[in-house]
Amino acid sequence: MNIEVSSKNIRFFEALSSETRIKMIELLNEQPMNIKELAEKLDISSAIVTRHAQLLEQAGIISSKSLTASRGTQKMCSLLLDQVHLQFRGKGRGPNEIAASIPVGQYISYEVKPTCGLASSAKQIGVVNDPRYFADPEHVHASIIWFGSGYVTYRIPNFLQNDQTLTSLEISLEICSEAHRHNEQWPSDITFYINDIRLGTWTCPGDFGGPPGIYNPPWWTYYNTQHGQLKTITVKKQMTVIDGDVMSQVTINDLNVAPGKELFLKIAVHEDAVHCGGINIFGKDFGNYNQDIRVTMTYA
Structure with a gap:
């Protein structure tokens, strides 16, 4: 973190x-x-x-x-935390960075199984545990989504110009496992892909309840999941890391990202995983970090 x-x-x-x-x-x-x-x-x-x-x-x-x-x-x-990395120099958008914020409800494809659902800051969207409502046009307004297994895919905007080469890709998001109501001893293997290239898997220890998430709306009940952990995945020239720890040997060159080439982020919990414990993905107005999925592309 x-x-x-x-x-x-x-x-x-x-x-x-x-x-x-x-x-x-x-x-x-x-x-x-x-x-x-x-x-x-x-x-x-x-x-x-x-x-x-x-x-x-x-x-x-x-x-x-x-x-x-x-x-x-x-x-x-x-x-709850294993380690924290202190960042003394601000990471505002620099001259060689392109930043984007992707709302958690603006996935472009999905395949999910219960327990599942989605909600905006104002209301529950559709019916809980019915995957059909992930196709509801209202899904673009969701600020939190959850499912027991499956995946969601997001399109990452690629604004690289012809004379620019991608040197690193950073993805920051708040997530946790998904249990009925919540269960802090509920591990889940959450896997990340870029353009179907597997970046690696992180095992979340549980689905966190307890005190209300700092940004949760008043109507979100105590029995629901309250917050996640903020995770940062960075694909670099040498490897892929999560919160500074090695996640895989996938490098930025392996992604073969070029100007005009689309990027897709897939977040999955596989049914055959050792810990198939689902996922909650938090956006603005939910959890402890008031942000959507943040993507930063550094180029040379």
Whole structure:
């Protein structure tokens, strides 16, 4: 995950500005723990731990869920992030970059199986778990889509000119698994393709519920998926990486992108995957990152 050092991410950095919260992260790195267990380890009250946990959740660093216990319920916390890359220099559009934002509902082809559905910021589109509604003309207004298996394909605009050569392709999007309602222990193998060339597969650990996504509309209920993880896939001259980690040996030259040649991004969850756990794709007005699918093409 890449985090730009800027005021728009101040909530994330504030969450790390407490020694207590850092100790909580250290404890959760060992294993998931409930609020009472954290309070005992830290020698502070459960009420104080609950407040610290809320701040870490809001920043997307940990997740929590309520579990039935012998006496009522308990809030179980687990570490959500594996690593974060800090970006000190802004990545605004530079002189050798072409950037585009693709709304998640503007796919050009699909094949999906339940559980599935789509919604705009204003309403549910069509009927849940009926793949036919992915063909509803309203789908272009969707700000979140989800399916149990299958794929969606997006057209990436290619504005390269005849004297320009693509040197890297970056795709940034918020995603997670798809379970009934939500289940944070629900892995899913999510595979990415450009022009049918497989870039690689990332295994999402779960379908995240708990606290509401920062940008979710008020009508989106607690029982629905709340947020995902922001993932950045970059195809470079040497390899393809996801959040800085090697994803595959596919290079930018393997994509054979030339001026005037169309680019297609396919996002798939295969039925024969080891973890066929579906996918949620978040756009603006949903989740914890107010963005659609961002694509940046760097050229020379």
